[in-house]
Amino acid sequence: MPTWNVNFLDPDESLQLDRPHALIVLNQPFTFPLLQRLWKSTGWRCCADGGGNRLYDLFSIDEDRLKFLPDLVKGDLDSLRPEVRLWYASHGVEVVRDDDQDSTDLMKCVRAVEERENAESAKEQYTIIVLGGLAGRLDHTIHTLAYLHKLRKTRERTYAITDDNIGWVLDSGEHEIQVDHGVLGPTCGLLPVGIDNTQLTTEGLRWNLEDHPSNFDGTVSTSNHLVPGQNVRVSTTKAIWWTAELRSLH
Incomplete structure (x- = not known):
């Protein structure tokens, strides 16, 4: 993973x-x-x-x-x-x-x-x-x-x-995102860019998905929230963009 x-x-x-x-x-x-x-x-x-x-x-x-x-x-x-x-x-x-x-x-x-x-x-x-x-x-x-x-x-x-934010592509399969909550959040999203459809399952988000279809004609997981103290796991059948809000740096 x-x-x-x-x-x-x-x-x-x-x-x-x-x-x-x-x-x-x-x-x-x-x-x-x-x-x-x-x-x-x-x-x-x-x-x-x-x-x-x-x-x-x-x-x-x-x-x-x-x-x-x-x-x-x-x-x-x-x-x-x-x-x-x-x-x-x-x-x-x-x-x-x-x-x-x-x-x-x-x-x-x-x-x-x-x-x-x-x-x-x-x-x-x-x-x-x-x-x-x-x-x-x-x-x-x-x-x-x-x-x-x-x-x-x-x-x-x-x-x-x-x-304002950071993003990267999660290829098909399972991924673990180690969340530095001092840097990232609270909002995040999973964006089905460049694909027709994917099935998403997540852990560690405020609104988790369970084998949920995601596409531009249907559901797109935007404005989701990271859960304080938790890392995130994502399972996707096709490549998607993961994005998270970047907190103000000093």
Whole structure:
């Protein structure tokens, strides 16, 4: 049974994660407290095109920017401002233009993670954390939902996170979600995105489901609640999106 957690949001600097983590920063707003926690827990960071602007603009002085230099900025670079590109390049950040029109900037950055894994002959995949992708333009959000749905076939762990919520795809089968109630909740949802129908059984939610059909023409479990002190178990016959509210970080 796959077990999921959000230990990478733990503020404890001494926390040891079970595998390497990679951060992909998209071109959407985010706060410093969220970035700080994700930066602390990731060993490799990449900005997807205009995500470089977001990271740069988060700080008002270069002294602070230098503490958060990404390893790579990649995309078709139609959004990255020239002065931002120049600043990162002048401080040793690799800036790569990829004009492939059949892939989005997010897809190009995931490919960069895979290239890094191959170069390292990594025994374990990186856990990928996508900062952004669940807010803003609807077509961007749908792309995130669709792309992570596809990635479940090749990636073991991919999360999407904003200041409001976090989500990831649960493939068909049984899953345990270890809930950090100081970070997640109270609301959560199970979203049948990209499938015709699934049968859901849950434990640890305020309103549990028992072999219940879920689809866009019928029931969708939104605005459910986590139960304090309890973890969550989910059994699903097809891949679904799990999402949980993110509490304010300090």
